Amino acid sequence: MSEPSVEFRCVSLDYLLPSEGDITSFKEWAIRRITQKISYRRMRALDDISFSLPPGRAIGLIGHNGAGKSTLLRVAAGILQPSEGVAVMRGLMAPVIELGTGFEFELSGRENIFFNGALLGRSWEDMNARVDEIIEFAELADFIDNPIRTYSTGMVARLAFSIATTVDAQILLLDEVLSVGDQRFRAKCDARMSRFRDEGVTIMLVSHDLDAIARVCDEVLWLDHGKIKAQGEARSVVREYAAWVARQDGHPSGEGNV
């Protein structure tokens, strides 16, 4: 049995919010400091989260807005440090919190591939070995040397998705990024996701698209106000969640859309 590739042990995270509005100026801070009026309110975004994933497992994170899904993914990506607890990630990560992060619109598609790769910590050589595959998957061969400000929204999204999922990775973190492009491109994305699973890549996926979650994931973590409300086999947790959502909306309890 190998070590888990993702391990959260009692992870909690607090956001710091100034209790009396934002202090954004130094003068204001100095005045309040002198009058002893600084206090921060803590907003608990994640509360005592523990779980672990063996290599090759795909987990979906669901829950209402503000339940802590994206926060959890950011902790996994190392963007946020937990206030308490430990998050250990074993393996090379490709975090995609938002498609197109760090794109430079004056640079060409090709230059952006290398720049984006560098943002993910990949070297020029790494990216050079994959650049053709990225261009091909994004279907942008004819436009790749034009500045991306000339691209359509769909083209930018395809390029971003292609970069994010073509880099070498053992852990893939995806936040609401599966709904890219038209039906045909989505089918390609799905195919790519199942290839990842075959290759033993660990996947953490945040989505409101319950169908996609049920399709891609083995396991689902349902977050509610920063706590784990349910965890288990993907379809059953999704069904449970859908029923709960239906109840919340005031509809009679019944089948979800799964």
Next chain:
Amino acid sequence: MPDASSHVLVNSADDRVRTIGEIKDLIRYSHLLANLVRRDLTVRYKRSVIGFFWTMLNPLLLMIILSIVFSNIFRFEGIEHYAVYFLSEYLVFGFFAQTTVTSMTSLAWNGGLMRKVRVPKSIFAISTTLSGLVNLCLAYLPLFVIMLVLGAPIKPTVLFLPVAFLIIGMFTLGVSFLLSALAVYFEDVSHMYQVATIGLMYMTPIIYPITIVPTKFMWLMRINPLTHLFKLARDPVYLGQLPAPHVLQASLVLSIVSLVVGWLVFHRMSRNFYHHL
């Protein structure tokens, strides 16, 4: 080291290890650093055809203006080749001021990026300083042209300049760390600092010779680290003299202290950047 990057550990418990972790991260992200510097320079030089010449032209035009003003209107006695006297230090001051100000804005600008990708946060100040150093080296070329035109002697001591730039660069990076960390928390720091740079420039003998400073203000000049640091760049060019060993040592210590303190403060404050960006 290809193996190191194929096994990335994010272990948030290692608080003590985190300081070393950030340095390791910087090494791992050296490609990003190169990319950021290249992007800065391309935007500056490649995108406009005259971009490169413009950097050369700027000090030239400035020199013409200043020679007119200071040779004919305000006159400092006993300064030969005033343009060389002024520019040899003003270029370094320009680097210092520009780099510190840009570091503050670049960290804030990249706030959105840092909320979405994990990058070593100190990388922005470092890349700004590095591209500033490249610009500084290029800005000295027209100065040498001016010296040739004016008939000012160019001594072999100019070969000391890279060392001077390195020491001044370290000092500047330390200050950039400090200021950019503060600027994340307080929006007005960068506005206040831009005014402060003007004050700093007049507090440092750049435009005028230190000999005209009244005795009662002399201590201000002495405690101003910039006075001593920037002379490292002026003396080899203007006087044809190498700095005395004790001056060199003191400057080196000063820049290392600035770098270490700046980095530690930055590192400490960077933990909560996410909540403020």
